[in-house]
Amino acid sequence: MKKFYQLNCDNIIDYVQDKIEYFNKEAELTCEEIGDGNLNLIFRIRDNINEKSIIVKQALPYLRCVGESWPLNITRNDLESGVLTKQYELTHGMVPKIYYSDGVMHSVIMEDLHNYNILRGELLNLKQFHFFSERITNFLVKTLLYTSDIIMEHKEKKEMVKKFMNPELCEITERLVFTEPYYRAESNNIDSYLVPFMSDYIWNDKELLNEIAKLKLHFMNSSEALIHGDLHTGSIFINNDDIKVIDPEFAFYGPISYDLGVLIANLIMNYESVDGRYNEISLKRNHLTFLSSTIKDIIDLFKEKFFKEAEGIVNDNIFKLASNLLNEFIDNIISNAAGMAGCEMIRRTVGLAHVEDLDSIEDEKIKKMVRMKNILLGKELIMKKNTIKVGQDIINLLGMFTDLDIILKL
Numbered sequence: 001m002k003k004f005y006q007l008n009c010d011n012i013i014d015y016v017q018d019k020i021e022y023f024n025k026e027a028e029l030t031c032e033e034i035g036d037g038n039l040n041l042i043f044r045i046r047d048n049i050n051e052k053s054i055i056v057k058q059a060l061p062y063l064r065c066v067g068e069s070w071p072l073n074i075t076r077n078d079l080e081s082g083v084l085t086k087q088y089e090l091t092h093g094m095v096p097k098i099y100y101s102d103g104v105m106h107s108v109i110m111e112d113l114h115n116y117n118i119l120r121g122e123l124l125n126l127k128q129f130h131f132f133s134e135r136i137t138n139f140l141v142k143t144l145l146y147t148s149d150i151i152m153e154h155k156e157k158k159e160m161v162k163k164f165m166n167p168e169l170c171e172i173t174e175r176l177v178f179t180e181p182y183y184r185a186e187s188n189n190i191d192s193y194l195v196p197f198m199s200d201y202i203w204n205d206k207e208l209l210n211e212i213a214k215l216k217l218h219f220m221n222s223s224e225a226l227i228h229g230d231l232h233t234g235s236i237f238i239n240n241d242d243i244k245v246i247d248p249e250f251a252f253y254g255p256i257s258y259d260l261g262v263l264i265a266n267l268i269m270n271y272e273s274v275d276g277r278y279n280e281i282s283l284k285r286n287h288l289t290f291l292s293s294t295i296k297d298i299i300d301l302f303k304e305k306f307f308k309e310a311e312g313i314v315n316d317n318i319f320k321l322a323s324n325l326l327n328e329f330i331d332n333i334i335s336n337a338a339g340m341a342g343c344e345m346i347r348r349t350v351g352l353a354h355v356e357d358l359d360s361i362e363d364e365k366i367k368k369m370v371r372m373k374n375i376l377l378g379k380e381l382i383m384k385k386n387t388i389k390v391g392q393d394i395i396n397l398l399g400m401f402t403d404l405d406i407i408l409k410l
């Protein structure tokens with residue numbers, strides 16, 4: 001009877017050679033632990049002579065960034081392999097290829113994207129990718145529309161809802177994105193100067209809390225499509241002509257707006273942080289122009305592609321007879337995506353898990369201002385979500401708190 005054991009650099013080479021026929025049996029392989037994420041062990045196994053490598057990802061039985069006090073079921077990696085397989089098929093390879101999925105070791109052996117870099121890091125270095133909005137909207141439409149009731153046979157879709165139930169990882173999002181940042185919870189990672197600010201602008205704003213609660217219920221109760229569930233800029237690999245989306249461990253049947261909202265939020269946070277990390281005006285301006293057109297295009301291209309593809313193949317008689325169903329469905333996605341983006345921005349500033357874009361700003365005074373601006377912008381997106389219809393509506397909000405330092409006398 002085969003048993004689970006934790007992989008490490010001493011035992012993993014034998015494990016890999018036993019499971020896949022990828023490397024020559026005599027090859028001299030090296031192992032490097034490269035995981036710095038919040039949840040898993042990740043290793044790169046390489047044959048330096050033949051320049052071949054693979055990645056092994058193994059689930060830990062607890063939340064890595066919190067410790068054993070937050071236990072997690074290790075079977076979550078099995079779900080992730082299932083999602084990657086589905087997304088690979090739907091997108092013709094926009095996610096890493098799986099070589100082996102191990103239901104005993106709860107590990108996945110997959111393609112190493114060694115000639116790609118993480119998008120977040122590239123954006124932090126002011127790199128621009130003008131094809132990104134086109135590609136990521138293809139990924140969104142293929143993975144979301146084609147797993148939804150708009151196109152799928154309804155019983156088959158319900159089987160998928162069952163197959164991709166992911167209660168533990170959903171609970172992390174429900175707590176860390178939609179609950180704990182909105183009161184003084186112990187899990188929050190908040191600098192003391194933000195405590196009175198949060199009290200004034202967030203924690204005591206009952207109307208805002210009501211909107212956030214509604215977004216949480218929407219997240220929990222809308223089995224619209226097989227969503228990625230954590231589509232931030234650290235979940236996307238990129239090079240000069242291609243992207244790959246990784247890490248769908250938070251995937252489940254949820255609201256389409258969540259993927260779109262998280263992505264937009266992370267691009268906005270990069271936008272907000274540019275001022276704090278660079279001085280040269282033309283360099284900054286150029287990057288901000290690229291980011292704002294990317295954000296705008298993602299919304300507009302998503303709407304256009306989702307509608308066009310759905311219109312041709314919608315699968316349900318009443319859906320076909322309805323006069324405006326698709327337009328209304330897409331409009332709701334865009335409004336809710338704005339709200340989801342607002343929650344992601346607030347939680348990445350004061351919640352348990354932050355983003356490098358904001359935290360790496362060295363000048364403390366500028367960091368304080370950027371964080372406050374980010375929180376207020378997040379709030380605007382939530383409160384004005386019903387007015388967000390097209391990409392430009394989000395861009396119009398980006399300039400709102402330009403003079404925050406003057407307003408708040410920082």
Ligand code: SR1
Binds near residue numbers: 065172176230353
């Ligand atoms: C405790 S896990 C923290 C965050 O990391 C993941 O990437 C998700 O965004 C999660 O909320």
Ligand code: MG
Binds near residue numbers: 230247
């Ligand atoms: Mg991740």
